[in-house]
Amino acid sequence: xxxxxxxxxxxxxxxxxxxxxxxxxxxxxxxxxxxxxxxxxxxxxxxxxxxxxxxxxxxxxxxxxxxxxxxxxxxxxxxxxxxxxxxxxxxxxxxxxxxxxxxxxxxxxxxxxxxxxxxxxxxxxxxxxxxxxxxxxxxxxxxxxxxxxxxxxxxxxxxxxxxxxxxxxxxxxxxxxxxxxxxxxxxxxxxxxxxxxxxxxxxxxxxxxxxxxxxxxxxxxxxxxxxxxxxxxxxxxxxxxxxxxxxxxxxxxxxxxxxxxxxxxxxxxxxxxxxxxxxxxxxxxxxxxxxx
Amino acid sequence: xxxxxxxxxxxxxxxxxxxxxxxxxxxxxxxxxxxxxxxxxxxxxxxxxxxxxxxxxxxxxxxxxxxxxxxxxxxxxxxxxxxxxxxxxxxxxxxxxxxxxxxxxxxxxxxxxxxxxxxxxxxxxxxxxxxxxxxxxxxxxxxxxxxxxxxxxxxxxxxxxxxxxxxxxxxxxxxxxxxxxxxxxxxxxxxxxxxxxxxxxxxxxxxxxxxxxxxxxxxxxxxxxxxxxxxxxxxxxxxxxxxxxxxxxxxxxxxxxxxxxxxxxxxxxxxxxxxxxxxxxxxxxxxxx
Numbered sequence: 001x002x003x004x005x006x007x008x009x010x011x012x013x014x015x016x017x018x019x020x021x022x023x024x025x026x027x028x029x030x031x032x033x034x035x036x037x038x039x040x041x042x043x044x045x046x047x048x049x050x051x052x053x054x055x056x057x058x059x060x061x062x063x064x065x066x067x068x069x070x071x072x073x074x075x076x077x078x079x080x081x082x083x084x085x086x087x088x089x090x091x092x093x094x095x096x097x098x099x100x101x102x103x104x105x106x107x108x109x110x111x112x113x114x115x116x117x118x119x120x121x122x123x124x125x126x127x128x129x130x131x132x133x134x135x136x137x138x139x140x141x142x143x144x145x146x147x148x149x150x151x152x153x154x155x156x157x158x159x160x161x162x163x164x165x166x167x168x169x170x171x172x173x174x175x176x177x178x179x180x181x182x183x184x185x186x187x188x189x190x191x192x193x194x195x196x197x198x199x200x201x202x203x204x205x206x207x208x209x210x211x212x213x214x215x216x217x218x219x220x221x222x223x224x225x226x227x228x229x230x231x232x233x234x235x236x237x238x239x240x241x242x243x244x245x246x247x248x249x250x251x252x253x254x255x256x257x258x259x260x261x262x263x264x265x266x267x268x269x270x271x272x273x274x275x276x277x278x279x280x281x282x283x284x285x286x287x288x289x290x291x292x
Numbered sequence: 293x294x295x296x297x298x299x300x301x302x303x304x305x306x307x308x309x310x311x312x313x314x315x316x317x318x319x320x321x322x323x324x325x326x327x328x329x330x331x332x333x334x335x336x337x338x339x340x341x342x343x344x345x346x347x348x349x350x351x352x353x354x355x356x357x358x359x360x361x362x363x364x365x366x367x368x369x370x371x372x373x374x375x376x377x378x379x380x381x382x383x384x385x386x387x388x389x390x391x392x393x394x395x396x397x398x399x400x401x402x403x404x405x406x407x408x409x410x411x412x413x414x415x416x417x418x419x420x421x422x423x424x425x426x427x428x429x430x431x432x433x434x435x436x437x438x439x440x441x442x443x444x445x446x447x448x449x450x451x452x453x454x455x456x457x458x459x460x461x462x463x464x465x466x467x468x469x470x471x472x473x474x475x476x477x478x479x480x481x482x483x484x485x486x487x488x489x490x491x492x493x494x495x496x497x498x499x500x501x502x503x504x505x506x507x508x509x510x511x512x513x514x515x516x517x518x519x520x521x522x523x524x525x526x527x528x529x530x531x532x533x534x535x536x537x538x539x540x541x542x543x544x545x546x547x548x549x550x551x552x553x554x555x556x557x558x559x560x561x562x563x564x565x566x567x568x569x570x571x572x573x574x575x576x577x578x579x580x581x
Contacts (some may be wrong), residue, residue, distance in 0.1 A: 056539070059543055061539045061542060061543060084547065087545070087547065088545055091543070091544065091545040092545075095543070095544075096540075096543045098536070098539075098540050098543075100536070102493075103533060103536035103537045103539075103540050104537075104540040106486055106537050106540070106541065107462075108334055108460060108461075108462070111553075112462075112553065115553045116541075116544055116546075117544035117545055119551040119552065119553060120544060120545030120546050120547070120549075120551055121545045122551075125553060125555070128553060129553070148331065148334070150489075164544070165544070168544070
């Protein structure tokens with residue numbers, strides 16, 4: 001059959017004119033966007049721009065007040081997810097790693113935490129035990145197996161939270177501020193993992209403030225501003241647009257020290273901007289910060 | 293701007309601040325202690341002991357049965373006997389008497405005495421003494437009523453604590469589902485358990501944060517106002533976090549049903565235990581009749 005060759009690719013997610021509001025506070029206002037399967041996407045925007053709300057809509061935890069959200073070609077509605085079979089099939093395909101691992105880790109031990117998702121989805125217990133053991137080893141957390149999650153360090157918690165979602169091997173991985181609160185080593189390991197997702201067919205959608213990781217973890221960016229789509233495009237294009245980054249409050253000018261000299265940079269200057277002159281040393285913060 | 297620091301507070305300032313700080317210290321310490329105790333209870337449930345070795349279904353049925361008998365029994369001697377059974381079950385289950393005293397007996401005593409005390413004077417009957425000065429009559433029947441109330445509360449609470457201390461909470465919930473407890477009830481119990489942890493942690497952080505910003509003493513009325521406002525904020529914050537936890541669970545497929553990796557397996561010991569619970573309950577009912 002030749003028809004199958006011509007079949008259009010069904011988007012992983014498609015949002016059309018989506019509105020969502022918390023009591024007295026609109027979060028998303030007329031948002032429309034499409035995310036293709038296998039795409040690695042970064043959601044950029046200032047605090048309160050609607051990134052986390054969007055992730056929760058994509059995960060079927062919130063539902064649009066107005067407009068439509070489709071996942072894998074079918075409408076994602078509260079009524080559809082009332083059905084156990086539909087809900088389990090959806091949860092199997094989409095996983096969300098929350099920003100705060102403490103809210104995600106609620107089981108008595110790390111082992112139970114990893115087993116939680118598969119148990120809810122009704123996997124065979126022997127298969128669960130095998131998958132938990134394999135995932136513990138893959139994430140180098142086998143030594144934490146019997147520890148209570150709330151007694152782990154921040155980096156360990158994040159790792160367990162990620163493992164507890166990835167054990168389901170979801171087609172779509174949603175990440176809310178994946179590097180928030182991580183030390184550089186843990187952040188680097190997480191980024192390495194996300195880089196490896198490139199070409200794996202897994203759709204990765206990450207909401208982040210950390211512009212330094214965007215080009216590593218995303219091919220495409222959506223910039224949100226006050227719940228609206230301010231821009232979209234390739235990661236390099238978005239990051240090179242200094243005016244856009246500043247107007248969307250995702251980049252800022254800052255000062256940092258190189259030896260005795262203090263430079264004034266715009267975050268993520270790639271080609272178009274030069275560093276300004278420095279301020280007197282006494283006025284500059286002494287904290288070393290990330291370079292552009 | 294109000295003055296801050298120690299300049300004009302005089303010699304008594306340090307003392308006053310220390311009292312305020314000590315209060316917050318005690319409060320924060322108490323919250324941390326409560327969390328530690330909850331975690332410790334979880335550890336205890338996983339240790340090796342008589343009750344820990346029993347199937348949670350048998351334990352739930354047996355101990356709840358004894359609680360019901362303790363509530364309805366009408367003989368003080370039988371009630372005392374049931375209390376001794378509770379103590380006898382605690383010791384081989386690594387639950388120390390000091391722990392029972394701290395966590396249950398003294399607290400139940402404090403609350404129940406307040407409720408039971410009026411009965412000592414109000415229930416008519418044989419007067420055995422009078423309260424000095426007030427000359428209120430203390431009756432034998434009144435003492436008996438108060439003792440019943442106290443004994444029932446202490447015995448039932450001891451059995452309940454034994455169940456909680458020797459059984460991981462998810463197993464208790466799963467056992468409840470085995471006995472057809474409504475899924476909503478079990479989900480609410482599960483959420484309440486998590487909410488308590490979230491609440492304690494939030495409270496602990498809030499009081500530590502407040503203490504770090506305390507630069508001077510507050511008047512009693514200000515203290516009350518701050519405490520009231522803090523309590524409201526704390527409840528709101530903990531509820532918000534608890535909702536987040538619920539969303540995180542839903543995100544991984546949770547729909548209210550309790551699913552555990554461990555299957556319940558009844559052993560011959562469970563059969564013996566079930567027979568033992570039934571025998572004790574029957575004997576108690578027969579003796580009091």
